[in-house]
Amino acid sequence: xxxxxxxxxxxxxxxxxxxxxxxxxxxxxxxxxxxxxxxxxxxxxxxxxxxxxxxxxxxxxxxxxxxxxxxxxxxxxxxxxxxxxxxxxxxxxxxxxxxxxxxxxxxxxxxxxxxxxxxxxxxxxxxxxxxxxxxxxxxxxxxxxxxxxxxxxxxxxxxxxxxxxxxxxxxxxxxxxxxxxxxxxxxxxxxxxxxxxxxxxxxxxxxxxxxxxxxxxxxxxxxxxxxxxxxxxxxxxxxxxxxxxxxxxxxxxxxxxxxxxxxxxxxxxxxxxxxxxxxxxxx
Ligand code: PLP
Numbered sequence: 001x002x003x004x005x006x007x008x009x010x011x012x013x014x015x016x017x018x019x020x021x022x023x024x025x026x027x028x029x030x031x032x033x034x035x036x037x038x039x040x041x042x043x044x045x046x047x048x049x050x051x052x053x054x055x056x057x058x059x060x061x062x063x064x065x066x067x068x069x070x071x072x073x074x075x076x077x078x079x080x081x082x083x084x085x086x087x088x089x090x091x092x093x094x095x096x097x098x099x100x101x102x103x104x105x106x107x108x109x110x111x112x113x114x115x116x117x118x119x120x121x122x123x124x125x126x127x128x129x130x131x132x133x134x135x136x137x138x139x140x141x142x143x144x145x146x147x148x149x150x151x152x153x154x155x156x157x158x159x160x161x162x163x164x165x166x167x168x169x170x171x172x173x174x175x176x177x178x179x180x181x182x183x184x185x186x187x188x189x190x191x192x193x194x195x196x197x198x199x200x201x202x203x204x205x206x207x208x209x210x211x212x213x214x215x216x217x218x219x220x221x222x223x224x225x226x227x228x229x230x231x232x233x234x235x236x237x238x239x240x241x242x243x244x245x246x247x248x249x250x251x252x253x254x255x256x257x258x259x260x261x262x263x264x265x266x267x268x269x270x271x272x273x274x275x276x277x278x279x280x281x282x283x
Pocket of ligand 1: 033153178179180181183201202203204205206240241
């Protein structure tokens with residue numbers, strides 16, 4: 001069993017969802033991607049807190065108690081063959097007809113989870129950094145909700161792939177929002193800077209971890225709006241996400257960031273992050 005759907009654990013390819021599911025028809029749902037290292041779930045309660053907030057934001061009652069979520073996730077983690085895993089978790093507003101945009105009177109949310117291998121970021125990406133492009137942020141005004149309706153993110157990421165780079169950095173009104181599937185930090189004169197949590201970006205669990213690690217190690221952190229010019233003139237640019245951890249962006253729109261190699265703050269944060277992961281595994 002590496003998946004779960006509405007009360008049933010089963011192999012992923014044996015599960016089926018109604019075409020009338022509002023997740024399928026409207027993208028009406030929210031999700032989480034939770035990393036697991038050595039079968040220890042990373043920051044589980046922070047992910048479940050964010051799920052609570054997102055469900056409340058879209059007017060859905062959480063279908064499970066915290067301890068039910070813990071049980072569901074540990075069963076998937078224990079039955080999956082890989083030690084390092086990603087748990088994908090999605091809750092939609094369920095099946096309803098006739099098709100109608102407005103919320104149905106009564107629905108049972110669809111709860112879907114699966115476990116898969118979590119490959120570590122490629123060694124080359126860690127050592128030399130990755131390239132990114134900038135792109136206009138065409139998304140809505142509720143980007144803090146981890147919604148499954150990801151079309152604008154999909155198009156931004158594909159623009160990055162078409163440009164032969166790893167990530168698209170979204171700019172809105174001349175300011176840095178985030179990556180298509182990551183949060184973005186910059187370093188200027190030894191200060192780690194990022195946009196503060198707002199409706200313009202998802203507050204990443206990894207974003208929070210990196211800020212905590214920086215503060216714990218005496219690195220100055222400043223959460224304030226970042227202009228496009230500040231992004232382009234940064235000494236370092238970093239991306240964070242549950243699957244990529246923390247990576248240096250060393251080329252932006254074809255130009256080198258700083259020296260063009262991963263910088264010293266990136267190297268420190270990378271090591272702190274690895275230590276922190278190892279600590280979680282030992283706990
Ligand atoms: N921003 C967006 C748009 C994302 O899709 C993601 C994760 O995939 C993140 C930020 C980073 O969030 P987290 O660190 O919780 O993975």
